[in-house]
Amino acid sequence: MSTPLLEVRDLVKYYKATGFLARNTPPVRAVDGVSFTVGKGETLGLVGESGCGKSTVGRTILRLQGATAGTVRFDGTDLLALDRSALRQARRRIQIIFQDPYSSLNPRMTVGDAIAEGIEIHDLAPRAGIPGRVARLLEEVGLDGSYASRYPHEFSGGQRQRIGIARALGVEPDFIVCDEPVSALDVSVQAQVLNLLADLQARRGISYLFIAHDLAVVRQIAQRVAVMYLGRIVETGPTEEVLARPAHPYTRALLSAVPVPDPTTQRLRIVLAGDPPSPSNPPPGCPFHPRCPHPARDARCSTERPELHQIGRSEVACHHAESPT
Amino acid sequence: MTPLLEVQDLRITFPSSAGISRPVDGVSFTLSRGELLALVGESGCGKSLTSLALLRLVPPPGEIAAGSSIRLDGTDVLGLDAASLRAIRGRRIGMIFQDPMTSLNPVFTVADQIGESVRAHQSVSRRAARTRALELLQEVGIPDPVERLDNYPHQMSGGMRQRVMIAIALASEPELLIADEPTTALDVTVQAQILELLDRLRTARGMAVLLITHDLGIVAGRADRVAVMYAGRLVEESGTADLFARPSHPYTRGLLASVPRITGSVTRLTPIAGTVPPPTAWPAGCRFHPRCPDRLARCLADDPPALSVGPGHQMRCWLAEGNRT
Numbered sequence: 001m002s003t004p005l006l007e008v009r010d011l012v013k014y015y016k017a018t019g020f021l022a023r024n025t026p027p028v029r030a031v032d033g034v035s036f037t038v039g040k041g042e043t044l045g046l047v048g049e050s051g052c053g054k055s056t057v058g059r060t061i062l063r064l065q066g067a068t069a070g071t072v073r074f075d076g077t078d079l080l081a082l083d084r085s086a087l088r089q090a091r092r093r094i095q096i097i098f099q100d101p102y103s104s105l106n107p108r109m110t111v112g113d114a115i116a117e118g119i120e121i122h123d124l125a126p127r128a129g130i131p132g133r134v135a136r137l138l139e140e141v142g143l144d145g146s147y148a149s150r151y152p153h154e155f156s157g158g159q160r161q162r163i164g165i166a167r168a169l170g171v172e173p174d175f176i177v178c179d180e181p182v183s184a185l186d187v188s189v190q191a192q193v194l195n196l197l198a199d200l201q202a203r204r205g206i207s208y209l210f211i212a213h214d215l216a217v218v219r220q221i222a223q224r225v226a227v228m229y230l231g232r233i234v235e236t237g238p239t240e241e242v243l244a245r246p247a248h249p250y251t252r253a254l255l256s257a258v259p260v261p262d263p264t265t266q267r268l269r270i271v272l273a274g275d276p277p278s279p280s281n282p283p284p285g286c287p288f289h290p291r292c293p294h295p296a297r298d299a300r301c302s303t304e305r306p307e308l309h310q311i312g313r314s315e316v317a318c319h320h321a322e323s324p325t
Numbered sequence: 326m327t328p329l330l331e332v333q334d335l336r337i338t339f340p341s342s343a344g345i346s347r348p349v350d351g352v353s354f355t356l357s358r359g360e361l362l363a364l365v366g367e368s369g370c371g372k373s374l375t376s377l378a379l380l381r382l383v384p385p386p387g388e389i390a391a392g393s394s395i396r397l398d399g400t401d402v403l404g405l406d407a408a409s410l411r412a413i414r415g416r417r418i419g420m421i422f423q424d425p426m427t428s429l430n431p432v433f434t435v436a437d438q439i440g441e442s443v444r445a446h447q448s449v450s451r452r453a454a455r456t457r458a459l460e461l462l463q464e465v466g467i468p469d470p471v472e473r474l475d476n477y478p479h480q481m482s483g484g485m486r487q488r489v490m491i492a493i494a495l496a497s498e499p500e501l502l503i504a505d506e507p508t509t510a511l512d513v514t515v516q517a518q519i520l521e522l523l524d525r526l527r528t529a530r531g532m533a534v535l536l537i538t539h540d541l542g543i544v545a546g547r548a549d550r551v552a553v554m555y556a557g558r559l560v561e562e563s564g565t566a567d568l569f570a571r572p573s574h575p576y577t578r579g580l581l582a583s584v585p586r587i588t589g590s591v592t593r594l595t596p597i598a599g600t601v602p603p604p605t606a607w608p609a610g611c612r613f614h615p616r617c618p619d620r621l622a623r624c625l626a627d628d629p630p631a632l633s634v635g636p637g638h639q640m641r642c643w644l645a646e647g648n649r650t
Contacts, residue, residue, distance in 0.1 A: 049512035049513070049514065049515075050512055156600050158600060159600075186367040186368055186539065186601070187367065187539070187540075187541075187580060187583045187584055188367060188579060188580060188583045188596050188597040189596070189600065190583065190596075191582075191583035191584075191585075191594035191595070191596035191597075192596040194585070194594055195593060195594055195596065198593070213512065213513065214513075214585075215587060216584070216585040216586055216587045217585050219585060219586075219587060219591060220585035220591060220594065243587065253514055254513065254514060255587065256517075257513040257514045257516065257517040258513060258542070258587045259513075259516075259540055259542025259543040259545070260542055260545060260546075260586070260587060260588070261541040261542045261544070261545050261569065261581060261584050261586075262545055262569055263545040263546045263565055263566055263569050264566075264569070264570075265588065269517070269521075271514075271517050271518055271521055272514045272517075272518070273468075274468065275482040275484055275485070275515065276512075
């Protein structure tokens with residue numbers, strides 16, 4: 001395999017408590033040693049429930065938040081080591097789109113100005129060429145070129161997400177972090193945006209880190225998937241493999257909880273007890289052990305942290321995961 | 326046997342700058358004791374307003390239009406005076422919402438809030454109300470219920486808070502529970518827990534449930550009947566198995582085709598074109614016609630009535646005339 005476009009190694013992000021109680025408060029271990037790669041033109045789905053650290057991974061990669069430790073190599077350069085001006089250059093190639101495009105669009109700026117901003121900052125087109133370029137971007141994401149003179153509030157949620165995508169595309173990135181881009185959208189609109197993202201990837205060869213809580217959405221868009229629990233990746237591999245033969249008990253439970261709009265599917269329902277533990281006080285050993293329904297769960301699970309190891313075509317962090325049968 | 330709840334031709338009007346808008350426009354359905362009816366639709370279809378109308382909680386300046394009828398066990402809810410209405414609200418009809426944090430009072434403990442609901446409906450001592458609160462916490466499956474009694478809402482997770490909301494609703498032994506997107510804000514593994522709980526309570530107590538949701542996935546396998554809502558109207562209604570086996574209205578079919586699946590082969594999603602029109606601009610004729618792939622000439626002007634497509638299965642679509650068996 002050729003070198004990946006993005007290579008994240010042992011990424012750690014702790015949040016220290018602030019204020020006068022801080023001394024006695026342990027840090028929140030939002031991301032606790034995460035490694036993965038994303039190839040050119042590939043989509044990696046990063047899945048997990050609220051608080052598992054998936055969004056923090058996305059933000060740390062772009063240095064919207066500082067990392068505590070680890071390396072993030074993008075096309076050979078460690079983004080975490082760059083100075084400000086070099087970082088600005090690198091950010092042309094890596095963009096991000098958010099769950100709620102409304103809160104990331106300036107309400108007093110026209111859609112056209114918002115899209116043009118990045119193009120101007122990175123000096124990617126002569127001033128006279130910008131309006132035409134903005135119109136082409138709007139058309140590429142399925143909107144009318146004339147919308148450039150309108151304001152964000154005039155658009156629906158799905159249209160705003162398209163505007164967010166057009167703005168990201170403006171600087172011709174190689175990589176887009178998609179942070180729950182369709183979670184706030186109605187299903188009929190969600191499908192439109194998923195198709196658009198797939199088309200853009202096919203046309204422009206962009207790589208995506210697709211952060212989501214919905215396994216069915218990830219299956220639709222990602223070739224590979226990494227499942228996170230409490231700041232760590234517990235299982236990763238080709239999407240089809242992980243979803244057809246989940247080896248980690250958490251992946252199995254997550255998969256069984258996905259609502260399926262078909263009453264005839266016979267499915268094993270694994271209903272997990274309790275809630276995920278707090279990342280400021282993660283359980284010792286395997287972070288999943290207090291909720292784990294695996295029949296072979298034993299003392300080792302509560303003392304020794306399982307590392308990712310190869311099982312079949314996936315990597316799994318579980319002492320009792322077996323090769324799929 | 327008369328149904329527990331009978332809604333006839335419910336219309337809700339809001340004054341707007343463009344005249345009168347009708348976000349709910351002629352909705353009729355029934356619900357029997359112990360039955361789970363799911364009301365499904367996307368944002369702005371009127372499903373939540375419909376559920377609020379059952380308790381006469383339509384926010385002003387909205388009004389329930391003359392000619393609408395809501396009967397609970399034969400009693401005309403719309404004709405009740407304030408005192409009789411209180412005997413229904415939160416007593417014979419309980420309600421839970423999407424976000425339990427905004428419905429719980431942050432400065433009272435769980436015991437206070439459940440106890441308040443107990444004492445509102447039964448004249449019992451504080452001590453007896455606390456004992457009842459403990460029983461209810463056990464019934465809704467809260468671990469360590471004794472300790473949890475003295476917790477404040479912020480000390481609990483989202484799933485726990487939703488369980489507390491359910492306990493508060495159950496305190497009055499309601500005959501009907503309205504659950505408005507009860508799991509939308511929760512993670513999938515927690516969503517599965519809450520849905521199992523609602524199912525168990527319905528069976529144990531013979532309580533009818535009106536489940537309002539945008540997610541066809543959580544409806545399959547749980548609801549007895551499904552009503553699909555679009556632009557202020559029920560466009561299709563059927564037994565759950567039949568709805569998923571033979572989705573008939575083009576909107577229902579479009580919704581199902583938009584949902585990414587967790588099984589089967591991954592194919593390109595087929596979204597519904599366009600977006601939901603606002604209630605101030607419902608289209609003439611069939612309200613779905615501008616987005617409908619199967620549109621006939623008559624759909625532009627003629628509004629289809631509810632037509633039968635099979636036993637207990639009806640839809641508002643002219644295609645029913647051709648398909649009738």
